[in-house]
Amino acid sequence: MINPGAPQLYDNSCGACAFISCMMKAYNHEEPKGADAMNFRIRNWRHKSLRFKLISSVLLMTLPLVGMLLYNNFYAIHTVRGQVAESYENLLKLYMGQIDDGLNDADAYIRTLIDSGYDVISLGTAATDTDYYSAKVYLFNKLNKDISLHNTINSFFVYVDNRQEYMSVTRNNDFALEEMDSIEHQMIDMIHSRPIPKGSASKRWIYTQIGQDNFLFTYVQANNVYVGAWVKTNHLLKPLSTLQIGEGGAVLLSNNQGKPITAANIVDEYEIELHSNHNDYYLSGSTEKFLVSGASSKRGEFNLVALIPDDYILAKLPYLQSIVWFITVASILFIPIGLYSMKQTLLVPFFKVLLTMKKVREGDWSSRVVLEKTSDEFMLLGEAFNSMMSEIERLRINVYEEQLNKQREELQRLQLQANPHFFLNTLNIVYNLAKVKNYELVLEMTMSLIHYFRFMFRSNTSLVKLKDELEHTRNYLKIQSLRFHGQLTWTIDAPEYVTDTPIPPLIIQSFVENSIKYAVTMDEPTHISVEIDFLDEETDSQIKICIKDTGSGFSEQVLRELKAGRSVQNELGEQTGIWNVERRLRLMYGDNVTIQYFNDELGSGGATVAIILPADPSKEEET
Missing domain, CATH: 3.30.565.10 (Histidine kinase-like ATPase, C-terminal domain)
Incomplete structure (x- = not known):
């Protein structure tokens, strides 16, 4: 029976074999034994090998330059985005302040009308129809006259609950009769179903949707009389229609839950995330990125948000970006080309010799180094190694047969x-x-x-x-x-x-x-x-x-x-x-x-x- 472990018995009995083993151990830096020794050799081979050192040298020369270029590119992009976002944020805050001032003036006007207006009180306390209609006509004329002073809103309305009569005054009669009827029913339902906004400093303007349109409204109660105002959200955004926001961008209103009030189609199409507050700008969007900047209202639970396409912002940096990306791509392409040339001329023949030595150590004593189209030094090294291996194989056969004979004799003696x-x-x-x-x-x-x-x-x-x-x-x-x-x-x-x-x-x-x-x-x-x-x-x-x-x-x-x-x-x-x-x-x-x-x-x-x-x-x- 041939002992499977026999090669290990004569592995070190031959001087040439010992030489090969020492070379491999020196290459692998063998110190531990067993499975830990294999892991140790692999780790040292990776960190101390010629391949690792050459690749590290090339990367140390090129990667810092590429990193600096990329950093400069991203820093420039970040700076431009910040400046654009700050500009739009200041503009939105300015206009949001104007909207809040207009809503606050309308709200103050309604409260003043309730607190000091005798005709509002007369509507709820009129004993006869003559007194009621007289107060109603007077109040209608007053609201029709004063609405021109409040450009922010679209309409004032008065609702008398005990008589279930609704009266409204709109600017320039911009709304059709059917739309006014829908608004009237919605306002009456909201008065009956929602609590009255409390406090002068609170966000009294409430968002609601009527049909396909969105509105902000507020009202104040005096006994059984309700006086209020409403504005269509599109009316608030009209002054911003001339704002240069880029193709595909938009200015919209959103509520405090991050849901769009206007331009919901753009938000849904690009899956843009809207935050509840807008303390800082951010990028959002799936297929296309948008810079999101906004301002929150102090008078209502809504925000003014600008969606600026990121391409529109970065369009101001085409030349710088082109140069940076060209240098980066050229550097990245140069690294593998240079490493491939170095590999073919130096590493490939070197590792062929090492691979053959490993095969010999694993028991394949017939392995020989085959080198073609390489330097004279590697050709000389390969020929010397092949000559040495031929001599080793002859000595190995003799030692192997002698060891087998010893094993057979010991088996027979024991049996x-x-x-x-x-x-x-x-x-x-x-x-x-x-x-x-x-x-x-x-x-x-x-x-x-x-x-x-x-x-x-x-x-x-x-x-x-x-x-x-x-x-x-x-x-x-x-x-x-x-x-x-x-x-x-x-x-x-x-x-x-x-x-x-x-x-x-x-x-x-x-x-x-x-x-x-x-x-x-x-x-x-x-x-x-x-x-x-x-x-x-x-x-x-x-x-x-x-x-x-x-x-x-x-x-x-x-x-x-x-x-x-x-x-x-x-x-x-x-x-x-x-x-x-x-x-x-x-x-x-x-x-x-x-x-x-x-x-x-x-x-x-x-x-x-x-x-x-x-x-x-x-x-x-x-x-």
């Missing part, structure tokens, strides 16, 4: 070790049986002994079929049953489909022998069981052999030594048969074999040995 005590005890049993003239048992004992030693003397092969190993174990147990008459029972359970599986010889019998040696006593009966089956029945990838006894089990010290993989000696300083078996299995399978030792704490408390072997050793040999 042929016989226990002289067993042989003498068996002859003693035959002698006693012949002495009492129990010839049938003598024949049976002799035949079992013949089969036993026939198997022992032919078992210098690497593998035997499982059924032959089990038959040998049965012969051994039959012999021991005669020795420990009535004190030893045994069972062997192995399905028929596993009996042709090849395993190393004397594996099961050695563990059974160990159980008899340390578990069987004359005090109480002992049972030994052998159970065998595939560990994975779908793929037949591994076979599990389990040997149990009902004795006292492993001691804590022995169990600790066995689990640590150390040899266990008896009182006479002799190594136990377990060490023999484990040594042979490790030589044949390397790390692909698993041996478990434990005591059956839930059952009899006896010792249990579980062996897991590859079901197809030929694959292990190929590996």
Whole structure:
């Protein structure tokens, strides 16, 4: 059997091999061992490699310049946006102040009319129709005259609740009769359903929608008479229609919940987010970005918002942006072009040599460096390496064959070790049986002994079929049953489909022998069981052999030594048969074999040995 781990045994026995290993370790900066060593090597290779240093040098020269250009570009954009936003914000605050002043004047006029106007009081307290209509005509003429002084609003209205009469005065009769009827019904419903705005300093103007139009209105109550005013939101935005806002931009009103009152189609189309307050400008929009700036009203729950397209703002920086982006793109393109040229002339041949060295270290001793169209220095290095590898391969073959011969000799020596005590005890049993003239048992004992030693003397092969190993174990147990008459029972359970599986010889019998040696006593009966089956029945990838006894089990010290993989000696300083078996299995399978030792704490408390072997050793040999 070829040991899969054999190359590791002669890896450092050749001076040239040691030279390659040292080169690779120096390149990888090996310090830790195992899995941590691999991670350590990868990290150091990345940070200390020639590739990393060259790329870092190029990036250190170009990235700061590109970063400064990009920073300058974004700073200029941010500055322009800030200046534009500040300009529009000041303009909106100025106009919002004018709107608030106009709404405040209208609100003050209504309150003055309620507090000192005798005709308003007369409407609610008139005893006769003559007095009522006289006061109504007087109030209508007064409102019609005074509305020209309030350019911010569209209409004054008076509603007498006990007579359910509504009277309004509009500027220049700008509204159709049907629209005025809708407004009248809406105002009456709002008076009945909404509370009266309180306090002179509060936001008394309320937003409402009538049909497809939006309105702001307020009113004051004096007994059963309500006097108020309303304005259409489009009327408030008319002075801003000449504001240069850019194509696609808009000036609109929004409520304090961030919902648009006017120009809702633009907000919905571009998914623009409107804030409840407008302390600072911001960018918003999905398919197109808008700079959002605004001002809040002090007299109503609404905001004046300007949506300026970002393209309109940045259109003032075309030349600067073009230069910055050209330099940035040119720099970004130069980096990969320069790195590619450096890679082709320097790094590619260098890493070809390193890759070949890694393949050799992993066991591919036939690898050679192939370099074409490169510098003379790399060609010389490749030729020298290939010549050295040819010499290494010749030396390796000799060392490999010598090591295999040593392993075969050790396997044969371990397999042929016989226990002289067993042989003498068996002859003693035959002698006693012949002495009492129990010839049938003598024949049976002799035949079992013949089969036993026939198997022992032919078992210098690497593998035997499982059924032959089990038959040998049965012969051994039959012999021991005669020795420990009535004190030893045994069972062997192995399905028929596993009996042709090849395993190393004397594996099961050695563990059974160990159980008899340390578990069987004359005090109480002992049972030994052998159970065998595939560990994975779908793929037949591994076979599990389990040997149990009902004795006292492993001691804590022995169990600790066995689990640590150390040899266990008896009182006479002799190594136990377990060490023999484990040594042979490790030589044949390397790390692909698993041996478990434990005591059956839930059952009899006896010792249990579980062996897991590859079901197809030929694959292990190929590996």
